[in-house]
Amino acid sequence: MSEQVADAPQDSPRPDDHEAGAGRDPLSMLFQPGAWRLERRLHTRPVYELYATLIALAITAVIIGLLVIIVGVSPLDAFASLYEGAFGNxxxxxxxxxxxxxxxxxxxxxxxxxxxxxxxxxxxxxxxxxxxxxxxxxxxxxxxxxxxxxxxxxxxxxxxxxxxxxxxxxxxxxxxxxxxxxxxxxxxxxxxxxxxxxxxxxxxxxxxxxxxxxxxxxxxxxxxxxxxxxxxxxxxxxxxxxxxxxxxxxxxxxxxxxxxxxxxxxxxxxxxxxxxxxxxxxxxxxxxxxxxxxxxxxxxxxxxxxxxxxxxxxxxxxxxxxxxxxxxxxxxxxxxxxxxxxxxxxxxxxxxxIPAALVDVIEGVALVLVLLAAVACRYRLRKIAHHG
The missing domain is CATH 1.10.3470 (ABC transporter involved in vitamin B12 uptake, BtuC)
Structure with a gap:
């Protein structure tokens, strides 16, 4: 009997393992190492790329708006003044x-x-x-x-x-x-x-x-x-x-x-x-x-x-x-x-x-977010199927 116990696998599942797993945090299961992998899409629909770019530019506007608020200026006033100087007349x-x-x-x-x-x-x-x-x-x-x-x-x-x-x-x-x-x-x-x-x-x-x-x-x-x-x-x-x-x-x-x-x-x-x-x-x-x-x-x-x-x-x-x-x-x-x-x-x-140098910040933030959006369009997370 003692030999059988010694030979048994140390990590053999216990009867209550499934019950314990049922109560685990779903986020910890989602981000479990090795559960997901990043793979390139074979085809990317152009409309998705357009949506991703527009979302990236919208996020850029939000970030710039927050920076303007920190400076103590209303984002609406800043963007209105910017538009007036660019296309106002x-x-x-x-x-x-x-x-x-x-x-x-x-x-x-x-x-x-x-x-x-x-x-x-x-x-x-x-x-x-x-x-x-x-x-x-x-x-x-x-x-x-x-x-x-x-x-x-x-x-x-x-x-x-x-x-x-x-x-x-x-x-x-x-x-x-x-x-x-x-x-x-x-x-x-x-x-x-x-x-x-x-x-x-x-x-x-x-x-x-x-x-x-x-x-x-x-x-x-x-x-x-x-x-x-x-x-x-x-x-x-x-x-x-x-x-x-x-x-x-x-x-x-x-x-x-x-x-x-x-x-x-x-x-x-x-x-x-x-x-x-x-x-x-x-x-x-x-x-x-x-x-x-x-x-x-x-x-x-x-x-x-x-x-x-x-x-x-x-x-x-x-x-x-x-x-x-x-x-x-x-x-x-x-x-x-x-x-x-x-x-x-x-x-x-x-x-x-607001300093005119803010334009450089806008360009830089827009570039980074658009590049991230491009990666998001071309790659996807796929869950690795476990067998056995």
């Missing part, structure tokens, strides 16, 4: 579209690269490269007829932006260099190059400031209204959004880019030239950012200076692309919304005393 609404113009293009720059699984963080540098290319064409071929010069300047901007992005893609394809690191470092390289140009060969005569000469008026982009800065670059940005959508959804290259973004090895097995596609998408991505630089130079600034290089439109475009879920139409909407935040921040600061 015709003048502010048109100015918001002005600020949205480069953001749409840099958002498209990031979106098309990210769609292929290539992390182009160099939109800011490619934006500057586009401005440099525009000025170089203007300075070199100033004698061309105005229509021809316009086309040449935009082509120069696209080529310079594409070439600057291609440097990183070639290093990625040829040597396996991390594109995040190379694109970030190239931002600093071209920023330093611009500083040298502005204080050296391109510096305007008879001025102590590091800037180029002002461009002649015949090279300014036409404006839609006499009392607004909104120029035809905004229409160009909308056209490029349509082009990117067509390219991604209706062309062989677009299919290859989407396939690479899902699984590079599988795409390679299907006969896709992954390296060539990556170089192509980075060139397109850089060209879009370069066009943004041309639009800002020809439509607004008409000269390059340090203030031009200090614009963070390239980095903001990354946030816009991610919040828009890489969709060109979404990029337009989000870019206008973000431009509204930037344009309305001054009015909010004047009206409520």
């Amino acid at each position: 015709r003048e502010s609404a048109l100015e918001t579209l002005v600020q949205a113009t480069p953001l749409i293009l840099t958002g498209l720059c990031a979106a098309i690269a990210f769609r292929a699984g290539v992390w182009n963080i160099g939109g800011q540098g490619q934006f500057i490269a586009g401005a440099i290319g525009t000025w170089w064409v203007y300075d070199t071929f100033a004698g061309l007829p105005a229509p021809v010069l316009f086309v040449a300047m935009f082509c120069g901007a696209a080529v310079f932006g594409a070439v600057w992005a291609t440097v990183a893609s070639v290093l990625l394809v040829r040597y396996g260099t991390n594109e995040i690191l190379t694109t970030v470092m190239l931002n600093f390289v071209i920023d330093s190059g611009l500083s040298w140009l502005l204080s050296g060969p391109w510096q305007a005569n008879d001025t102590p400031y590091s800037q180029t000469e002002r461009m002649v008026e015949s090279t300014f982009l036409p404006r839609f209204f006499d009392d607004s800065r909104l120029h035809v670059g905004f229409a160009l940005a909308l056209v490029m959004a349509a082009v990117v959508h067509f390219l991604v959804r209706r062309t062989t290259l677009g299919f290859e880019l989407r396939a690479i973004g899902v699984n590079k090895q599988a795409a390679s097995y299907k006969g896709v030239s992954v390296g060539a596609a990556i170089i192509a998408v980075m060139a397109i991505s850089g060209a879009l950012a370069g066009l943004a630089g041309a639009g800002e130079l020809l439509g607004l600034h008409h000269r390059i200076n340090f203030e031009f290089g200090g614009q963070a439109v390239g980095f903001t475009g990354i946030i816009i692309a991610l919040v828009a879920r890489l969709h060109p139409a979404g990029v337009i909407v989000v870019a206008i919304a973000f431009a509204g935040l930037l344009n309305g921040a001054t009015q909010m600061q004047v009206g409520t005393g």
Whole structure:
């Protein structure tokens, strides 16, 4: 009898185990280690992604509202002042579209690269490269007829932006260099190059400031209204959004880019030239950012200076692309919304005393929550079935 007791399993269930289990806390059973696992969904319905994004943005508004309350200001007053400065009247609404113009293009720059699984963080540098290319064409071929010069300047901007992005893609394809690191470092390289140009060969005569000469008026982009800065670059940005959508959804290259973004090895097995596609998408991505630089130079600034290089439109475009879920139409909407935040921040600061830097907080919180929403859409918790 004693041997049977000794041989019996030490953890053998007792008759009252089931009764004890029936009274256990359901939450402790739900989060029992090993009871659940995180797995990727095979398919995600677009409507779910839209709902998740809207919920994330709503939570962002709640969080910002709480921060505003802590400061001692009514959230309704703060948001009303922000809206008034962004869309409250015709003048502010048109100015918001002005600020949205480069953001749409840099958002498209990031979106098309990210769609292929290539992390182009160099939109800011490619934006500057586009401005440099525009000025170089203007300075070199100033004698061309105005229509021809316009086309040449935009082509120069696209080529310079594409070439600057291609440097990183070639290093990625040829040597396996991390594109995040190379694109970030190239931002600093071209920023330093611009500083040298502005204080050296391109510096305007008879001025102590590091800037180029002002461009002649015949090279300014036409404006839609006499009392607004909104120029035809905004229409160009909308056209490029349509082009990117067509390219991604209706062309062989677009299919290859989407396939690479899902699984590079599988795409390679299907006969896709992954390296060539990556170089192509980075060139397109850089060209879009370069066009943004041309639009800002020809439509607004008409000269390059340090203030031009200090614009963070390239980095903001990354946030816009991610919040828009890489969709060109979404990029337009989000870019206008973000431009509204930037344009309305001054009015909010004047009206409520809240620092305009709150806009940076809004952008950061929105990005984090939208990314979490994307993970929630693509993954699910599945309970592990126990047998025996």
